[in-house]
Every structure is written in C-alpha cells, then in structure tokens.
Amino acid sequence: MDSQFTINAQENSKGLFDCPGYKFSATAVDIRDNQSGQLDIALIVGNTPLKSAAVFTQNDVTAAPVDLCKAVLKGNPEKIGGIVINSGNANACTGNNGMADAQEMSASAQVTTNIGLPFYVCSTGRIGRRLPIDKISAGIDTCAKALKHCPTQALQASQAILTSDTCEKLATVTIQYQNKTFTLAGMAKGAGMIEPNMATMLAFIVTDLDGSHTSLQKCLSQANAQTFNCISIDGDMSTNDTVILLANGESGASIDEDPILAQAFQEALTLISEILAKKIVSDGEKITKVVTLEIKGCSSFEDAEKVARAIGNSLLVKTSFYGSDPNWGRVVDAAGYARVGLKLDQLNLHYNEVPALLSGIPQEHHTDDWKAITQKKSFTITLDLNQGDQSFKLITTDLSEAYVDFNKSE
C-alpha cells in the first residue's frame, strides 16, 4: 500500500458543507434589535455523537459561553451533540445570569434537536448585556426544525456567526491517502470589534476522520500555536476567542490507528487553521495592509514572540504601515522595548528580500526599493537578531484612521 499522502486546500470551499456527516442550519432572530434581518444563530450537529477538542482565550476575563465550553470539554469530550452559536451579543461580563443563559442555549439545542448530548455554546458581539434568551431559544428551535428538511445551510451558518466581518470565511482541506479522501472543513469569524466591544475570533473545524479527544486536542493545540495564535490586528485579546474541532469518524479511519494518517491530519489541520487565520487578518477592521513579521535569530522562542508582538502592536509601526512608510526606525525601536537584550549592531532587517539594516547599519541606497515594497498590500519584514536559532512569525496589519473612527463608540 502507498504510505504517502497529499494534502490539498480546495479553491472553492463551501465551508462545513464539504465534510460528510454533519448538518447545519441558521436563522435570524434580531439579537441586535435593529431589524436588519441579519442571520444571528447557527447550529452544527453530527449524525452521530462527536469527538472534540477546543482551545480558548487566555484572558483572565472569560465570557459565560467560554466557561461553559470548558466545562463541556472537561466532561465527556468524546460524546458531543454539536455547537450552537449566536452573534450580536457576547454574553460576557454578565455574571450568573450569563451562565444560566449559556446553559439554556445548550439545553435548547439538546432538546430541540432531540440529540440529548452536551453542546458547545459560543457567543460573539456586544459585551456587558444579557442575552435576549427568549428570542435565542426560539431561534434554536427554528434551527433544529430546519435541520430536518434543510440540513445543508453551511453557508448561512458561516454568515450567522459574523460581526463586523465583511465576508464569510470558509476553508476546506483534503487528505489523499491510500486511495481514500479525508476532509477537514472549517469556518471562522474575524477579529473585528463590532458594536462596542469584541475582537472575538471564533473558528469551527469539522472532519470525517476519527480520533480520541487526547489526540485531537494535541493536534489542535499545535495547529493553534502556529496559526490562530500568530495573528494580531490590534493586540486586544477577547474574552470569547474559541476554536472547536469536531470529529465524526464517518470516513471509517482514525488518526489513532495510523501514525502516517495522524501526521497527515496534523499537517492538514495546521493548513486549514492557517487559511482561516489569514482570512481573519485580511478582513481585519478597516485595515489596508497585511504585514508578516518574521523574527529570527533569537535565543528563545519566547524572546522571538515578545519581539514580534512588540513590533506588531506598536501604534507607531502600524501607522507607518498605513502610510506606506518604510520606517525601519520604528520597527527597531519597538523591538528594543521588548527588552530581550538585542544588540543594534547585530540586527539585520529586510523588507521582503531587500536589506534595510545589515549589522545595524542602514542600507540607504535601497530606500526606493523599501518604498516600493511598503506600498504593496502585503509584504514581509524579517528581523534577525543574530543571537540564536529560535524564530516566531506574526501576521499583523496596519492601523488606519478609519479603524479609530469605527471603534470610537458604540
């Protein structure tokens, strides 16, 4: 038998629809109370009990649905009914009422679908206000009924989870292995702050492979560290960030029974996560540039990450990106206040392939090249500290006047 595998990203992903063995529906119940007709509830269920893994925001302040999801994960993460999601209200900073409301969403999903297994619950939108739980419960009931006659509303589900995103974010990755095809399909919503509050990132990935919770969790954590955890739009970490992975085993193959398939799954999961993460950054609120920061030559991974985040979150750096200004001075200044002990005279800095600093010395004869590169919608800055062999890659954005205007008030 052929022990090689190939992994392919599908060009025209239909999102979750592409993966066998799941059902989806969505509806609009006016959670925003603005009669826009915007879809705001989504339901994902499996044809059979689902195995799962999840990762969450590391903020000290977590929204009620995050707390509930953590409890579900600690329960039996190998027997899950599905996921119920609402947009328009994050159910964060809502105290005991918030937890009661999240539990009611889970219960509504269990009862109305007649699945009777725990559901993950995710919310995104305004914080500090109670959910309109009656509307939401009615909406979940509508979604459950829709699953029976029209269970293929994956596109609608991907729209129902959006807040300030300008488009739905879909991805499909297939594994070809031993003449079989295995599928990973996903949808995400982006780090835009809608209404007053959230930079929430939500992503949901389903697969027709099987795998224990432990295996799935390990793969998800690793993929997350290299993808969703390496994007930054405004440096604000939300109370609701959640990534959930579901596995239904519909394909008949398990990552626990074949190390090569497990490796293929890890690569495919990292790829689909990267695609979704890039879609999130590219649709960041009022951004005009996507900039990849490659920080190399560090003594430790932690140092590399500190430097990358100091640069990626610097207002002065981000405004210079916006202005297409090849302002390596601001980049170096921000790297310096990460305080990892860098030495200016050891720094190499490149815009794409063009040197700006070599051993700390400006290469000013390349000024025109720097300017041409920073005018592109997407470019890479590589900073080599020449202190070791550790690196970190962060995908970040510029900061525009429109961002300030957009976020200045509710």
Next chain:
Amino acid sequence: MDSQFTINAQENSKGLFDCPGYKFSATAVDIRDNQSGQLDIALIVGNTPLKSAAVFTQNDVTAAPVDLCKAVLKGNPEKIGGIVINSGNANACTGNNGMADAQEMSASAQVTTNIGLPFYVCSTGRIGRRLPIDKISAGIDTCAKALKHCPTQALQASQAILTSDTCEKLATVTIQYQNKTFTLAGMAKGAGMIEPNMATMLAFIVTDLDGSHTSLQKCLSQANAQTFNCISIDGDMSTNDTVILLANGESGASIDEDPILAQAFQEALTLISEILAKKIVSDGEKITKVVTLEIKGCSSFEDAEKVARAIGNSLLVKTSFYGSDPNWGRVVDAAGYARVGLKLDQLNLHYNEVPALLSGIPQEHHTDDWKAITQKKSFTITLDLNQGDQSFKLITTDLSEAYVDFNKSE
C-alpha cells in the same frame, strides 16, 4: 529653628531661568533642513562645576547620546560642565559615527564654553540619519558666545528642545525652609513623534541645592518612578528618553547635611517631575482626552502596573476614550489580558466617583452619569481588583484619527 518646610509650585514659571547660578542659550542652525528658523540647539551650563543624576530609557536600543550620557554618569557625575541638546535629529541607529558625533557635541561644548568638564548630550527628532555635525558644532559655538552677553535664554532653550510639542513645558517649585528659599526649575519636551520617529521624552531639572551624586540619583529615581514612568501616550518607549538633574549648591545648603531638607527636596523633585509629566501628557500628539487610571487592590505593585499598562495601551480602550464612550467592557477585557489572575466577580470599576461595576455587576442605572464623565477632557477610571493592597496610577490619553494621520509617514 523652624524644622517645618513648605513646598510651592510657581504659577508663572520661567523655567530654568528661575534657578540661580545657571546660564542658558539657544540658537537655530536648521538641523531639519527646512529653513523654518526653528530653534534647535540649547546649552545649559553652571557657574561652577555641577553635581548630577540622570535616568534613561530602558529600551534595548539606545541612541548614541544616551550611551554617551551613561558614560558621563559613570565617570565623575559630581563635576559636570552642563548639558548640550539638539532637536530635529535623534542621533539614534547611527552606529559608530553617531557616537563620534555625540562626542564631538560634548567636546564642542567643553571647548567653546571654556569650561573643560564633561557635558551631557541629548538629541531628539528623526532617527537613522547622521547629525549634520558641522552645523551643530557651529551652533554650539554660537550658543557658547551668547552665554557671555546674554546668558538668560531659558525660554529659548525650552523651545529649542521641542519636536512636535505645541508649546514649551516649564515648571518651578520652591522650598521654604528656615527662612530660606530653595529652588528647583525644569523644562521638558513631550512624547510626540516628530517627523518619522521619536516619542522621545526629555526633561532637565536644575536646583540651587547641593547634594552628592548618590543622594541626587536616589531622589531622581524615586521621583521618576512616580511621575515620568507613569505616563503613557502611545505605549512606544523611545530610544532617547532622558531625565537629567543638575545641582550647583549656589544656595549654600546641601541635602546631605539635613534630613529634613532632604525630605523637602524629595517632595519638591517629585512635584516638579509630576508637573512636567502632566504637561507632556496634556500636550500629547493629537490627543483630546487625558485619563488617569487608578488600579487598586492588587496583590503586587507589578500586577497593578501590568493591568494599568494593558488598559492604557489598548487601542480599543483609547479609541473609546476618543469617542467619549463609557465602554467599561473594553477596560475589563484589557485588564483581563494582563493576566494577573483577576476575578471578574471581584471587580469594582468607577468613572470618577460613579460606579460602573460593583463585584463585577454592571450598574447600568448610572449610564447617563458615565456618559457625562467620559465627555470631559479629563477624568479618572478606578479599577479595584480586591486582591490585595497594592496600586499603580497611570496617566494616559485617547487615540484620535488625527494621531494616525499625523504619524502615518515622514
């Protein structure tokens, strides 16, 4: 004898001019190469050798003049000629040439003034370009000559150090003690990013008291921790930040010989530093609000500082200040990602005296009061974590569209 002292801030400070025993001059040599006539070189000298103390940026990347000042401080900080300052070019990221240029500035000051003692050198402005050292040396010569016939150009000196500041920043504090008056006088430039690069903060304080370098350094470090180190406009730490304290002993009294006078000096130094720090924040680039963050009830000072800086540097928080939006959700979210282990249900948050959260529960009946307060040009947010008795105060600003526009390019 009366062992009480009183400390007064002068309403109409003339800056350094108010302190006996110093001379000042300034000139314009077109360092910016724009023929604006803007003053760009300042010289401060003592009538006698000066004792000194200084604190600097903690950025890994330090400008050549900072490195030179550190060397001066390690030499004989009790025998200093004075300070020479230029604006328009920060002499940062300029390699060995930069250090040679800084040394030439110091040497020019020593020779042209005929003082023959080490000078501190400070530069602020654009980074990554060599100083026009010939212009600057000529300017220092002009300043040295001016000291002889017109040694009172303290106002001009305070203007020559400015970059994007909209006004000079002066302060004078007097100590009344045992029927004598002792003076501390200062000038500063603010955290505005001029031309492409710097958020440099420079402050210079002179006194007619005497004191050993050790005593002066201890007092300056303590005052700095409570004042200049507690302001934030955009979270970007400059390569050039410097505060220098000079003491000439002209009053005949020393802080080393009288503990009460030493205490009075510490209080006066903290007060003048606070006045200058507040002037810097209030003149922050394109700001419309000054917000004081009082973080209380923390397990440690470090935790309190982390929470304060997470809030004060959050783009979402700063844009909400700009929009006069009482968005406590963003404040709590930012506090949460400082990751000091706060508990939402223990948080009290107030706008001025008005509660927004008590034990984590929103006090929504006060919404109109919150809105009225956040519309003011200046207000206080108090966040009590109820986990201990440590606190930290940070004075910060909003983030405006004009800031982005101002900083988007050279």
